[in-house]
Amino acid sequence: MLIGELARASGVTVRALRYYEQQGLLQPERSSNGYRQYDGRAVTKVRNIQLLLSNGFTAQDVRGFLPCLDDGEVALGPACPPSVEAVSRKVAALDERIAELSAVRDRLVEALIGNATPPRPGTIARHPAYSRPVHDQRLQAPVERA
Amino acid sequence: MLIGELARASGVTVRALRYYEQQGLLQPERSSNGYRQYDGRAVTKVRNIQLLLSNGFTAQDVRGFLPCLDDGEVALGPACPPSVEAVSRKVAALDERIAELSAVRDRLVEALIGNATPPRPGTIARHPAYSRPVHDQRLQAPVERA
DNA sequence: TTTGACCTTGACGCCCAGGTCAGCCTTTAG
DNA sequence: CTAAAGGCTGACCTGGGCGTCAAGGTCAAA
Numbered sequence: 485m486l487i488g489e490l491a492r493a494s495g496v497t498v499r500a501l502r503y504y505e506q507q508g509l510l511q512p513e514r515s516s517n518g519y520r521q522y523d524g525r526a527v528t529k530v531r532n533i534q535l536l537l538s539n540g541f542t543a544q545d546v547r548g549f550l551p552c553l554d555d556g557e558v559a560l561g562p563a564c565p566p567s568v569e570a571v572s573r574k575v576a577a578l579d580e581r582i583a584e585l586s587a588v589r590d591r592l593v594e595a596l597i598g599n600a601t602p603p604r605p606g607t608i609a610r611h612p613a614y615s616r617p618v619h620d621q622r623l624q625a626p627v628e629r630a
Numbered sequence: 631m632l633i634g635e636l637a638r639a640s641g642v643t644v645r646a647l648r649y650y651e652q653q654g655l656l657q658p659e660r661s662s663n664g665y666r667q668y669d670g671r672a673v674t675k676v677r678n679i680q681l682l683l684s685n686g687f688t689a690q691d692v693r694g695f696l697p698c699l700d701d702g703e704v705a706l707g708p709a710c711p712p713s714v715e716a717v718s719r720k721v722a723a724l725d726e727r728i729a730e731l732s733a734v735r736d737r738l739v740e741a742l743i744g745n746a747t748p749p750r751p752g753t754i755a756r757h758p759a760y761s762r763p764v765h766d767q768r769l770q771a772p773v774e775r776a
Numbered sequence: 777t778t779t780g781a782c783c784t785t786g787a788c789g790c791c792c793a794g795g796t797c798a799g800c801c802t803t804t805a806g
Numbered sequence: 807c808t809a810a811a812g813g814c815t816g817a818c819c820t821g822g823g824c825g826t827c828a829a830g831g832t833c834a835a836a
Contacts, residue, residue: 486812486813487812487813488811488812488813497794497795498812498813499793499794499795499796500793500794500795502794502814502815503793503794507793517801517802517803517813517814518801518802518813518814518815519802519812519813519814520813520814532734532737535730535733535734536734537792537793538686539685539686539727539730539731540684540685540686542791542792542793543792543793549734549738552737552738552741552742553734553737553738553741568742571738571741571742572742574738575735575738575739575742578731578734578735578738579735581685581731582728582731582732582735584681584685585685585724585727585728585731586728587681588678588681588682588695588699588724589721589724589725589728591678591698591699592695592698592699592717592720592721592724593721595698595699595717596698596714596717596718596721632782632783633782633783634781634782634783643824643825644782644783645823645824645825645826646823646824646825648784648785649823649824653823663783663784663831663832663833664783664784664785664831664832665782665783665784665832666783666784683822683823688821688822688823689822689823777836778835778836779834779835779836780833780834780835780836781832781833781834781835782831782832782833782834783830783831783832783833784829784830784831784832785828785829785830785831786827786828786829787826787827787828788825788826788827788828789824789825789826789827790823790824790825790826791822791823791824791825792821792822792823793820793821793822794819794820794821795818795819795820795821796817796818796819796820797816797817797818797819798815798816798817798818799814799815799816800813800814800815801812801813801814801815802811802812802813802814803810803811803812803813804809804810804811804812805808805809805810805811806807806808806809806810
């Protein structure tokens, strides 16, 4: 697929795609006329890249994540100890970030509910409508449709 | 407390504090000599500001969050319907962001564990060491110690 | 009284993630 | 053959979140 199609499919701009490539996040093939050629997996990959970038990670951070987000074919996991360690660190970083945001969320919910209830750590009046959401949507798994 | 002390206490730079003020996120008192004077709650507030900024929110976004992060004295909650709605939207935005990051996290963990296990949505081989962390640290509640 | 730490307001600079424009080439449709 | 649509590179611009001087005021200790 060409760059414009990928842009539409993944919801980012053409400019952003070229920028990602310049940052080493994408390596599309080139057809004889010089046009970039992406395969179907790029859609998922680009969505994931954008997702990380829009959540406060830098392009360099994302470069670190990429080998594992790429897809199942990549040699990773227990067979590749150094990268396992690296990825573990990434997971830890993500956990930290998620915990931070969750904390802010909870604080907001507290503000919403406990009007006259000052934030007393320990026993917090919780409204059922604002209990923890599910957060279990799996990340875009590669959808080979091209 | 003076700006330098707040900076040390909250872990941000003096420059950042002045920037936050310029962006309308902080309104410290001024003593007769023109020095900024912060109270104890500022430490918490600043931490929360920095937390949001470093997680992809803009200063404008943070302005929207502030009234509820401020602390218990502020009139909010059911007594203040428009802001309740606004805050609800913020909570939703946070939930979305948390879900996104959680998804990335899970994908990474999958890469870590399921070496020869391609990402099959539904049944995913999970390693106990990489099950969901707790994420239940409450946000910095105001600690009046000054 | 002088030194040093800390404060003030500008103002310019930097990085990052793109936006935008210019000038040109290629492919498809009429 | 020509126009429209899409692609290419290069270059400059932008906005957000600060870093970093510059030039000076304030205050406590020596």
